[in-house]
Amino acid sequence: MNREDQLIAQMREIIEAQPHYRKLANSIGDDAALWQPSRSNRSVITTDALIEGVHFRTETMSLEDVGWRAMASNLSDLAAMGSRPVLATVALGVPQDGTGADVLEMYRGMLGVASAHRCTIAGGDITRAPGWMISIAAVGEVRASHAKGRGGARGGDVVAVTGPLGASRAGLHLADNVSMLSETLRDEALRAHRRPEPRIREGQFLGASEHVHAMMDISDGLSTDLARLAARSGCAAVVESVPVAASAAAMARARGEDPWDYALSGGEDYELLLALDARAFRHVSSRFHKRFGRELLAVGRLREGSGLFQRKVEREEAIAPTGWDHLRE
Amino acid sequence: MNREDQLIAQMREIIEAQPHYRKLANSIGDDAALWQPSRSNRSVITTDALIEGVHFRTETMSLEDVGWRAMASNLSDLAAMGSRPVLATVALGVPQDGTGADVLEMYRGMLGVASAHRCTIAGGDITRAPGWMISIAAVGEVRASHAKGRGGARGGDVVAVTGPLGASRAGLHLADNVSMLSETLRDEALRAHRRPEPRIREGQFLGASEHVHAMMDISDGLSTDLARLAARSGCAAVVESVPVAASAAAMARARGEDPWDYALSGGEDYELLLALDARAFRHVSSRFHKRFGRELLAVGRLREGSGLFQRKVEREEAIAPTGWDHLRE
Numbered sequence: 001m002n003r004e005d006q007l008i009a010q011m012r013e014i015i016e017a018q019p020h021y022r023k024l025a026n027s028i029g030d031d032a033a034l035w036q037p038s039r040s041n042r043s044v045i046t047t048d049a050l051i052e053g054v055h056f057r058t059e060t061m062s063l064e065d066v067g068w069r070a071m072a073s074n075l076s077d078l079a080a081m082g083s084r085p086v087l088a089t090v091a092l093g094v095p096q097d098g099t100g101a102d103v104l105e106m107y108r109g110m111l112g113v114a115s116a117h118r119c120t121i122a123g124g125d126i127t128r129a130p131g132w133m134i135s136i137a138a139v140g141e142v143r144a145s146h147a148k149g150r151g152g153a154r155g156g157d158v159v160a161v162t163g164p165l166g167a168s169r170a171g172l173h174l175a176d177n178v179s180m181l182s183e184t185l186r187d188e189a190l191r192a193h194r195r196p197e198p199r200i201r202e203g204q205f206l207g208a209s210e211h212v213h214a215m216m217d218i219s220d221g222l223s224t225d226l227a228r229l230a231a232r233s234g235c236a237a238v239v240e241s242v243p244v245a246a247s248a249a250a251m252a253r254a255r256g257e258d259p260w261d262y263a264l265s266g267g268e269d270y271e272l273l274l275a276l277d278a279r280a281f282r283h284v285s286s287r288f289h290k291r292f293g294r295e296l297l298a299v300g301r302l303r304e305g306s307g308l309f310q311r312k313v314e315r316e317e318a319i320a321p322t323g324w325d326h327l328r329e
Numbered sequence: 330m331n332r333e334d335q336l337i338a339q340m341r342e343i344i345e346a347q348p349h350y351r352k353l354a355n356s357i358g359d360d361a362a363l364w365q366p367s368r369s370n371r372s373v374i375t376t377d378a379l380i381e382g383v384h385f386r387t388e389t390m391s392l393e394d395v396g397w398r399a400m401a402s403n404l405s406d407l408a409a410m411g412s413r414p415v416l417a418t419v420a421l422g423v424p425q426d427g428t429g430a431d432v433l434e435m436y437r438g439m440l441g442v443a444s445a446h447r448c449t450i451a452g453g454d455i456t457r458a459p460g461w462m463i464s465i466a467a468v469g470e471v472r473a474s475h476a477k478g479r480g481g482a483r484g485g486d487v488v489a490v491t492g493p494l495g496a497s498r499a500g501l502h503l504a505d506n507v508s509m510l511s512e513t514l515r516d517e518a519l520r521a522h523r524r525p526e527p528r529i530r531e532g533q534f535l536g537a538s539e540h541v542h543a544m545m546d547i548s549d550g551l552s553t554d555l556a557r558l559a560a561r562s563g564c565a566a567v568v569e570s571v572p573v574a575a576s577a578a579a580m581a582r583a584r585g586e587d588p589w590d591y592a593l594s595g596g597e598d599y600e601l602l603l604a605l606d607a608r609a610f611r612h613v614s615s616r617f618h619k620r621f622g623r624e625l626l627a628v629g630r631l632r633e634g635s636g637l638f639q640r641k642v643e644r645e646e647a648i649a650p651t652g653w654d655h656l657r658e
Contacts, residue, residue: 002553002650025371029561030478031409031545032375032469037366042354045451046361047466049420051458080360091378091420091464122374129380130459135420137376137466140361149359216360224331232358321331 004126007100011126014107020120024087033122035087041141043086046077052095052131060175063102065194066134067109069268073219074138075117075198076270080217081147082207083140085119085200090136093129106134117200146207153214153233153275155304160281160296162202162288163271165222166248166262167192173251180254181247189247196270203272205291211280218273221265221323222299225273227308233275236305239264239319243297265322275302333455336429340455343436349449353416362451364416370470372415375406381424381460389504392431394523395463396438398597402548403467404446404527405599409546410476411536412469414448414529419465422458435463446529475536482543482562482604484633489610489625491531491617492600494551495577495591496521502580509583510576518576525599532601534620540609547602550594550652551628554602556637562604565634568593568648572626594651604631 012028015021025034037043050056050070058066071088078085090110094103103126114121119138153159171193174186181189199217206212214233218225222242230237244252248262263269276284278301285296300311310319341357344350354363366372379385379399387395400417407414419439423432432455443450448467500522503515510518528546535541543562547554551571559566573581577591592598605613607630614625629640639648 005557025473026476026478027480029480029557031406032373032412032467034371034373034410034471034476034478036473037372039368042363043366043372043468044361044363045416045418045466045468047418047420047464048454049422049456049462049464051422051456051462053459054422054457077360081363083361087374089374089376089466091376091466093378093380093383093462125377125464127378127380128383129462130382133378133380133422133458133462133464135376135378135454135462135464137374137418137420138361139372139374139468142363144354144365147355147363149355149363151356151358228334228358 007103010100010104011107015121018111018115018120020118023120024122028123033087033089038141040143042144042147044078044081044083044140044142045137046074047135047137048073048077049133049135051133061194063106064109067106068113068195070134070136071110071113072196072198072270074136075113075119075200076217078138078140079198079200079203080215080272081140081142082203082215083142084204085117085138085140087120087122088114088136088138089122090124092124092126093133094126095129095131098132117198142207148207148212148215150214150216150229150232153229153235153302155235155302156278157213157275157302158278158281159226159237159275159299159302161243161271161273161299162199162296164243164245164297165218165269165271166266167245168196168268169262169266170247170251173255177251177254181250185247185250188245189251198270199272202292206272206274209284211277211284212274214275216273218269218271219267221267223264223308223319224321224323227321229273229275230302230308235302236307236309237302238300239310240300241298267323336432339429339433340436344450347440347444347449349447352449353451357452362416362418367470369472371473371476373407373410373412373469373471374466375403376464376466377402377406378464380462390523392435393438396435397442397524399463399465400439400442401525401527401599403465404442404448404529405546407467407469408528408532409544409601410469410471411532411544412471413533414446414467414469416449416451417443417465417467418451419453421453421455422462423455424458424460427461446527471536477536477541477544479543479545479558479561482558482564482631484564484631485607486542486604486631487607487610488555488566488604488628488631490572490600490602490628491528491625493572493574493626494547494598494600495595496574497525497597498591498595499576499580502584506580506583510579514576514579517574525597527599528601531621535601535603538613540606540613541603543604545602547598547600548596550596552593552637552648553650553652556650558602558604559631559637564631565636565638566631567629568639569629570627596652
């Protein structure tokens, strides 16, 4: 066996040990993975890549955390579609000094979050690359009527999120400001940054509600992502209140920054952003609270028109979408 | 719109213009693509990545060719499963000096080969990267009984390929040896290297035959890939004859190299490698000829045992798998 085949044999062992691996119709090692989609459901597919030096540095994040984040960001897209994860494939670029142990560590991170959401890693591709590169495609299933997309929102809808925002950005700054946060807030920020939890169960719950008109996940920051949802739905969005995570508020204070910025342009929060019927908001939020032990947080409103605005006491002021632009110079 | 959203809007136009785009149940711009799998079929998924500096150099290959090759190598995996392509997602890493026009050029290459095989590009991810990086996941459909895999071959089976091998390696050497080949052979080598044709129709035809026991595509070279098929099937493989492409034979002669090496370890030929019942070989090959206008080419036999051998006049000699090892130092 050459070195690639040896590593693949080791990966095969940990992949075939996954609890839901048997739902695949063939075993790893064929040219492609085979499965039986359920009859009444639609299939959903998404892809997302993390690149060393762009999305992470190995000096500040373990490969296990990188694997977790890469998988979590794909599962978060499945959550945004209201779907149940089925399987994922992984294309991995390994730098010249990357070892087989490094690859297995990254797989441990991916398997950690995938297994928690019954998503099976079904194989993939492995190749040399100038740096670590991890590209995942994830497949889920959803009833046709439960897949909400970004384009269904209407003027008058309430905009809400599934949790407070900005903790991931606080985690990014933590190394330089470690003494400024309490241990609890440090933990919140680190967990949000390194081990984000995709809102799979929340997405399925919200997708099943007829009152929810549009849904997406927040990966590039609330201002950028809400502008996208509003544009897709042909509406304007007005931000009235920004729920800032406690660790983000503390970090902003410590660094003399605006806490709202952490939530508006931080990105990588992986909470769900949704537009729902204003009359049903309290009802849905109370059922959500019963199920998940926390509130849906209202962020603002959609109205006719276009653009993104922020309500300030008596007037609205335009906001520039300041979230993450992957192609910014 | 930020720069990323502008480029995505342009990509959306060319993606939504695809002839089979309407088989998707949502439009591009949601968090994930949605489709309805056919009831009687199994779904198949594969992923494959091309990295600048590892798999290609932009000095010797246009971005359109790179896009074509990346898509072709994924479709080739679907062909090996006997499946019909449905859709693909694309994660694209763009270097600092890569322009929107470059991205669209790469998409043109991907769309060229995808459209020819009714595969719809359903969206993807785009991000900065240290160099060009293109990672595709492709989904197909196949009847359960038509998906052959690598593990079903038996002792006594004939091993065959769908076409002569080595032309892609000849294409790799072409720039330095351009005067040594006739125009026809130059074209063959260049086409094989830059615009390989996935054997989709051939794969569906062969997958539907009960006489075909195992199938895979040749991406890392016949010696390496046949060793994998034999190992998965618990057999030994004996190579009796290696069908060398005319351009590969000419290039080997010109460079004083062994033509068989081009076929045994060249790689990226994307022909299908199959094991089929020896009694049915002539029958299947003649039906194959009627359908596709060319023969199935017998390469050797499988027998009980393990390992990879080459028959030389009166004896067998062990062959080392010398195909591409993606993790070779």
